[in-house]
Amino acid sequence: MSTDPAQAPAPEVPMCYRHPGRETYVRCTRCDRPICPDCMRVAAVGHQCPECVRDGNSTVREPRTVLGGRVRNRPAVTLTLISLNVLAYLAELVSPTFVGRFEMLGGMPARGRLPGIGVADGEWYRLITGAFLHVPMDQGGLGITHILFNMWALWVLGPQLEHVLGRARFTVLYVLSAIGGNVLLYLVAPLQPAVGASGAIFGLFAAFFVVGRRLGVDTRGIVFLIVINLVFTFTFSGISWEGHVGGLVTGAVLAVAFAYAPRRRQKAVQVAASAVVAGLLVVLTAVATALAS
Template sequence: MTNADFRSNPDNFCYRHPERQSFVLCQRCLRTICPECQTQMPVGVICPECRAEQQKQQHHTAKVTRMPRRRAAGLDGRPVVTYGLVILTSFMYLVGLIPGLGDEVKSWLAFNPQLVLVQPWSLVTVTLVHASIWHVALNMLALWAIGRSLEPLLGRWRFLALYLLSALGGSVLTALLAPTTWVVGASGAVWGLLGAMFVIGRHLGANVTTIAVILGLNLLITFLPGSNIAWQAHIGGGLVGALIGFVFARTRAIRQQRQQMWLLIAIGVGLLALLAVPLFVYR
């Protein structure tokens, strides 16, 4: 798809704000809506027109009457998952600096492939542990920069699933290729966000040159001599992120939500199944 095709396709833009690109559909009318036009519902989001129609058909309960005020405050479009992950990860880094307690927390959260059966949670909690202030600062800066654009595009739960599954993918590839290597950091998850953004952008016909350059530079830095970077986690997270981005791009419609959910579950189960390889081969 060319940029001209992309711009001429209204499905790629908010129907109320044609200049705003979005990846989220109203769950009732299936029209594309930007963060400003989204009202969060128990399942998915709806556009202003569908919200008004729904309110006419329902009695005005306290919960319903609070929703317009929340929309007016502009809270629905905020990347709250991104901010939450940045705050939580930064907090855990500060906890890791506490003498005595910090080392215990790091050993409990960091990923060691040889301890995966004892500490299975470390497959994703590895994102909460970092080696230095520069390590956590660069990862959180990248998460903040990417998440502010990608989370409103995908929605909160899709974004969180992408982040966690990408982290899992990085841990699994590390277990497969470097079974004696300790891993810390959110780099695998961040690479997954980049991979998904690249694939989704290509699907929508957007210009993804900047993302490709960032991925290329990060790949170059990863393999620099003496970098001491777990490239397996980066590559694993990026590949899983790209796969999930493809799933999101191909299952946009509301009628495909159940299919999308099962595909994400299948990816998670498949990654966990791959852990059987190092457990039997390298034991």
């Protein structure tokens, strides 16, 4: 018996699995599902569907530095910190009361009819906001010099540390170093006001040295920079040595934890060290507040 070719069923036209109304003769090289031009993703061989591309990317390990930071091309945190400092400085120029409202001041709690001021009276934000302020312009050339030096140091050191540490660790390093400097000032001289990112910058100095030693690079340049700045700190009046030393010590402690954490428990050790340092700063702040009462 012969079969009439005219009566044979027509072959089924494949339709895109994501767009059923679209004909297509292209299939995903991984799952063999039909895909239309809108769903095609160029692969090493042929094309893949969006799901296979997503599944493939989820199994690819992100490149990381030896200290655990994700490899990034843009120093976003450094640029953000510089922008915040510059914006705060512009606010100082616009409002004469801006510095007094946000500068670092340990102060004293309220007593009887005397109003309280500073961190001791609950203005905890001063521990960090003071690190984004600088000497006002109306105090001669020191005003612009203060912020220019700190921002220069942040721009030189920040991108390199942010790259090797990663954005999260770098942010923790900067913020806790800034707070560490202000906490030491609060302990030693609670009634002395202070402004500046110098505590955070000294923390970066210390971290640059520690990380440099860990990676086996020449650290003589940063040692010279630390020494010369400490000489200036203890030589000239009007400079908060407490902020500089506090930031330097805090940055060094964090950097050692970040740089020398065991590889297998790297993230856990780094997170734990950050939490311990933050907790210690909280305790020291509470102690300083109790002493001011």
